[in-house]
Amino acid sequence: AQRVTQPEKLLSVFKGAPVELKCNYSYSGSPELFWYVQYSRQRLQLLLRHISRESIKGFTADLNKGETSFHLKKPFAQEEDSAMYYCALSNSGTYKYIFGTGTRLKVLA
């Protein structure tokens, strides 16, 4: 079954500490993986896509096909990173996206 698992509902870290938001997936095809972020009272935004291998706002994510993971990392958390983060996958060439249940990140001063 196609599934995206985000095991942590809430992750609290102190400002300046490293952050890792976990995402595991199960999919038999060739998925494309994404991270989306939703700041308080704002709409959902695309943060990262694995195919571009980019770093946005200091965040990176590496697709590990062996472990079927796509964890989101940032070396030094900032208070403005506090938000809801969703991992999602789509099968290349289709339009159906599957979202995880989300992880709320709280960065404490």
Add this chain to the structure above:
Amino acid sequence: NAGVTQTPKFQVLKTGQSMTLQCAQDMNHNSMYWYRQDPGMGLRLIYYSASEGTTDKGEVPNGYNVSRLNKREFSLRLESAAPSQTSVYFCASSEGGQMEFFGPGTRLTVL
């Protein structure tokens, strides 16, 4: 360039009432989507439209209908609202299959 817009922002319905949620995008995207967001369940796809004139069911289509009126507009209709449809509804659009633009959401409460 407004991106993706949704109306209304808030709505309260009684069980059995009907309503239509409107979505429009001005980016000339081919694909449009409707999601619902519930606590602890993330976003679940209700319906999507890969291109003008086509619509397909997503993960949770029961109780909903959609219309892709033209390339810009994609509406979601609840024919007979139920309390289980209390949720936040998001419309999104994309080009090339990478979903990037979301609307601000509609918060719907069904009593």
